[in-house]
Amino acid sequence: MGKLGILAGAGELPRRIIAACRAADRDFFVLAFKGEADPAILADVPHATVRLGAAGEGFRLLREAGVAEIVFAGGLKRPTVTSLRPDWRAAKFFARIGYRALGDNGLLSAVIAEIEGEGFKVVGADTILTRDVVPRGILGRVAPDAQAEADIARGLTIARSLGALDIGQAVVVQQGLVLGVEAIEGTDALLARCRELGREGPGGVLVKIAKPQQERRADLPTIGVRTVEAALAAGLRGIAVEAGSTIVLDPPGIIAAADAADFFVIGVEPG
Amino acid sequence: MGKLGILAGAGELPRRIIAACRAADRDFFVLAFKGEADPAILADVPHATVRLGAAGEGFRLLREAGVAEIVFAGGLKRPTVTSLRPDWRAAKFFARIGYRALGDNGLLSAVIAEIEGEGFKVVGADTILTRDVVPRGILGRVAPDAQAEADIARGLTIARSLGALDIGQAVVVQQGLVLGVEAIEGTDALLARCRELGREGPGGVLVKIAKPQQERRADLPTIGVRTVEAALAAGLRGIAVEAGSTIVLDPPGIIAAADAADFFVIGVEPG
Secondary structure, eight states, X not given: OOEEEEEEOBSSHHHHHHHHHHHTTOOEEEEEETTTSOGGGGTTSOEEEEOTTOHHHHHHHHHHTTXXXXXXXXXXOOOOHHHHOOOHHHHHHHHHHOGGGGGSTTHHHHHHHHHHHTTXXXXXXXXXXXXXXXXXXXXXXXXXXXXXXXXXXXXXXXXXXXXXXXXXXXXXXXTTXXXXXXXXXXXXXXXXXXXXXXXXSSOOEEEEOOOOHHHHTTOOOEEOXXXXXXXXXXXXXXXXXXXXXXXXXXXXXXXXXXXXXXXXEEEEOOO | OOEEEEEEOBSSHHHHHHHHHHHTXXXXXXXXXXXXXXXXXXXXXXXXXXOTTOHHHHHHHHHHTTEEEEEEEXXXXXOXXXXXXXXXXXXXXXXXXXXXXXXXXXXXXXXXXXXHHTTOXXXXXXXXXXXXXXXXXXXXXXXXXXXXXXXXXXXHHHHHHHHHTTSOSEEEEETTEEEEEOSTTHHHHHHHHHTTTOOSSSOOEEEEOOOOHHHHTTOOOEEOHHHHHHHHHTTOOEEEXXXXXXXXXXXXXXXXXXXXXTOEEEEEOOO
16 A cells, blocks of 8 residues: 545544554555644644645645545535636646536546546545444444334435435434435534424434445545434434444444433444 | 315415405315414404314314315424324324324325315315416516526426425525425525525525425415515525416515516426
């Protein structure tokens, strides 16, 4: 394995990947996106910072650092054309695929293809954080009951359809009723509004799956203690995520939080 | 045409249907659902009020009033089993279709079949409010541009999928990006959250279609001046609804509000 280039956006994931590289004694270089990556993670690590639209500079920095493989780490806000301020290299990319692609199917696939066209290999975060990939089955001691199993099944059907339409990957279902569906507002906002939408009786479940195969290398779903806390605040009873394609940011932490609240976290096959 | 029984829920629709019956000199009887229908509409009209769960009493009242046809008018909050407090007749219905159906596909279809099994004919609000059904084409003077047409096309694809999954019928798309998807929170809440989610550049569109064929008799989408105002507040440029299957609550009012704001309202074929 050659040197790993970590394209660092928002959230916990870049820090985890840096830690995994250090634990495995693997060479790495962090390319941090301005306004997205937490500057605190950059202390004592080889890194550079670029604007999201500065593709030419980004490729140059990655090459100068001797990077061979690339991993996407953490969230990026979907930019608008104006905020992106594409440099010449980025503009060339958009001239080919069209700016409309910023909101269309396949943008991530096109970005991956572009990066690989520059000679880098793009790998999924799951290949670095192998020990933190959600396995099939329950993570703690709590298992879903029959009603929750039915809600998970309905949620999976819906999440697959949403994914195929490039909308979002998360849905909340309670007693067969779809309380909410995620689009660009993100899972946190989805859970926040479900606080007001829940019905009496057994609470609902959050079902979250990975993007369709092509794009999942660039954007794997992650869950952490905060996800469990937000789901509990929304009155939910559990979370079902896609086994093999979801990263747990803090496995002991999430299990402790879930077990303490009689809350389930389960890895399922999306079918 | 025999006497019309108006099952009155929340909103403007019951009032409009009462006015249409009066204008057409048609006999009618309003069965108002407690906590849903606006009591102000009941002054000077033949009516009775029942709990939503009191199906036996409801059927008795409709029969005693000599009702032949039934129209659903206005919104009902999806009840929980507890809040429904089904009487014997309602319990018999749920014993057969299962309480789980409260959140499942086909509840409305089952309700329609049940009512027709009692000898009433269920008709859509569009058959009463014939002059207020959205025609194909623009309602005012503003037409969508090419970007808006593309957003409408994407919105229709998504809304059809959502309808088939019995989730919701409304979606907001801006420059190809899905800003939000409606589940049980309703169109008002969807528009409210899109205020924070819009991107720079040309504003998005609200696309709202009717439920799949079976259920649309019981729940036609409506738009009114308030819908235009909420969409404008969310930064949208227009609304596309299903021609032939959407009720405009106040045609002159909605056209005036849209034209004044350079906002389009268009009836489209959902395909």
